[in-house]
Amino acid sequence: MRVKQILTDVQLVIADLEVHLNGELRCSPTLCALIPATEGHEERIIPLNTPDGRPIFMNPENAIAPAQD
Secondary structure, three states: OOOOOOOOOEEHHHEEEEEOOOEEEEEEEEEEEEOOOOOOOOOEEEOOOOOOOOOOOOOOOHOEEEOOO
């Protein structure tokens, strides 16, 4: 195993996410990577674990749009 790159702009945050599971709306504090906005891309939040706490790989395809107040 080797480190290919250090992502310096990424922050680790805990986000309170809402998810629909088995027909129910549930909320769960979730460890996420917060990637700041860059040229042509909006700010992205990528969950690092599932709603039941299992870890998952950081995948940009799983990005969630930040909440709009």
